[in-house]
Amino acid sequence: MADTRPFSVLIVDDDKAMRQSLVDLLTAAGWRAEATSRAAQVSSKLADVPWDVILSDVQMPGMTGLELLNSLDLETAPPLVLISAHGDIPMAVQAMQDGAYSFVEKPYEPRRLLRILTHAAEQSRMRRDNARLKDRLMRLSGLDRVLLGQTDEVATLRQDVMALADIGASVLITGDTGTGKELVAQALHDLGGDGQAPFLALNCAALSPDTFEAEMFGVAGEREGRLTAASGGTLFLDEVCACPLAVQAKLLRVLEDKQVLPVGATQAVTTEFRVISATSEDVSVAVKDGRLRQDFLFRINTVVLTVPSLRQRRDDIALLARHFLDDYAKIYELAVPSLTQDDLAALLAHDWPGNVRELRNVCERRVLAARRGGGSMTQAIEADQHLDDIPGTLREAVAAFERELIGKAIQAHEGRMDAAAEALGIGRRTLNEKIVKLGLDKDALL
Structure with a gap:
């Protein structure tokens, strides 16, 4: 503009x-x-x-x-x-x-x-x-990475985010858990008038009516409230249906009056921010059940955006999986695991109740399995069913990982200890000490 x-x-x-x-x-x-x-x-x-x-x-x-x-x-x-x-x-x-x-x-x-x-x-x-346009175009390419996908549902969502970023209207983002609602909220903020302005994200389920005013409005002569600090930026209300009714009433007053009164103060402080909310619930049901004030809902749902579930965009699953595998391979400094036909079949057959968040975790597990020399997407998807097998402490987990890695190296090099040590990136003496410390039986491995 x-x-x-x-x-x-x-x-x-x-x-x-x-x-x-x-x-x-x-x-x-x-x-x-x-x-x-x-x-x-x-x-x-x-x-x-x-x-x-x-x-x-x-x-x-x-x-x-x-x-x-x-x-x-x-x-x-x-x-x-x-x-x-x-x-x-x-x-x-x-x-x-x-x-x-x-x-x-x-x-x-x-x-x-x-x-x-x-x-x-x-x-x-x-x-x-011109500088802002250049920055906006760079951010747009970032939006493509954040809201990755080629399906019509995701393309429409990206267009909506771009169209709404500058207008400043209140936006309610709906969608299942794990679909990326906060990423959409952050994109609306970043692409808006001033991406450097504050972005205050509040988990509504954690807000307490007893401490809300002191924390959010501030205390006169002691500390600035978080809402005052966010003035000029964006207030993101996550899981807004879980917001206590007493807190909804106080937030509604702030949204209507654009002022907050710090605890112990006699003079109100003017605040101005854009409100973006998100929920994985049906807001009409929350209103009917008396958990969400209708007048509060009217203040936050000027525009409604819906983030599609992964089940609704199955054509994007392989693209997202390759993207996440590539990211985690860079993080762990490994070669990117290839996706076999069996892997793709497993990805498409899964129901993805945790949506994109679940897919990202599965891809990280797949990369970590590749680090140990094996693994498949089927095993990564099913890993949640075997959480009881995970060692209870970090020390135990590290020992289990070293035991498995050293064992595989000894087997791969048919007991040649110098070659196994070189493959592991450690000295022969260090390898011998670890074998003794970890209680490994070299002969049993071969």
């Missing part, structure tokens, strides 16, 4: 009368103008506000206008227009060669100054818009 805000200018001049004159001129022309007397203060001013242009005197105590120019990162800083009663043509030419947008001599002609500043501000806005 085009930026329709008034142009903004940061004025730097040590002459108080000149500063006021410039502020009055630009304010009367519809600009947002702020002035400072020292160039050294500019860096902190730029950190606070995205100014469209800087108008600076040249001759000033401390840092001069030319030194200010040299201190700026010309790739990211606003255009700098220099103004001076002491200027001459060579200095003006040098300043513009060094990166200044333009140079104006005092006494200035108001219409010419406004024309130069307007052109500089327009260029500044265009550069920021």
Whole structure:
């Protein structure tokens, strides 16, 4: 969306009368103008506000206008227009060669100054818009990775996320457990107006009516509330149907009034954030059962997005599996396990009650099995049925893993200990010590 805000200018001049004159001129022309007397203060001013242009005197105590120019990162800083009663043509030419947008001599002609500043501000806005577009396109490619898939259901979801990201309306995301609802919420936030703004995710089932106000609204003179800290960003209410009714009432008041009153305070604090909610339940049933206030629901469901289950997008299962196998192979520094016809058949035959989250865990187990020299997708899918076999402590798990790995290496190299040690990446002496420590019977392995 085009930026329709008034142009903004940061004025730097040590002459108080000149500063006021410039502020009055630009304010009367519809600009947002702020002035400072020292160039050294500019860096902190730029950190606070995205100014469209800087108008600076040249001759000033401390840092001069030319030194200010040299201190700026010309790739990211606003255009700098220099103004001076002491200027001459060579200095003006040098300043513009060094990166200044333009140079104006005092006494200035108001219409010419406004024309130069307007052109500089327009260029500044265009550069920021282009940077934002580039960033948006990069984020879009990231969205393709987050919402990976080629089925119509996923393609439609990606289009909806892109269309809704900038409008700021409340969004309710529905879908089964494990489908990736929080990823969709994060994508809506990241692709919105300011992806650097806070993203506050709240697990509604964990919210307590007794501590809610102190934690979320803050305590006067002690700490800032989490809702206040999230102002300007996104509030994500996960599993919103599990939100206690008393908390729903307090959140509803915040959403309607856009204010919070810290505990012990007499003055309310203004807050403004986008609300994105998610649930794996049927909200109409939750309202009927009295667990979800209807007026609260009306505040959070301006737009409803539904994330499809993995059963609804079976054509994406093989694509997702290859993606997750590749990711985990990189993490564990292994070759990517191939998908056989039996593997694909197992993936497509499974019902995937845990959706994408379950598939990701299965792929990690498959990669870990490959690390031990075997495994299949069928075994990885069925691994949850054998959780009782997992050692109870980390020490026991590491010992079991080392025992199996060393045993396989000895078998693979037919008892040649030097070759087994080399394959394991350890010394022969270390291998012998581990065999004794782990109680391995070399002869039994062969």
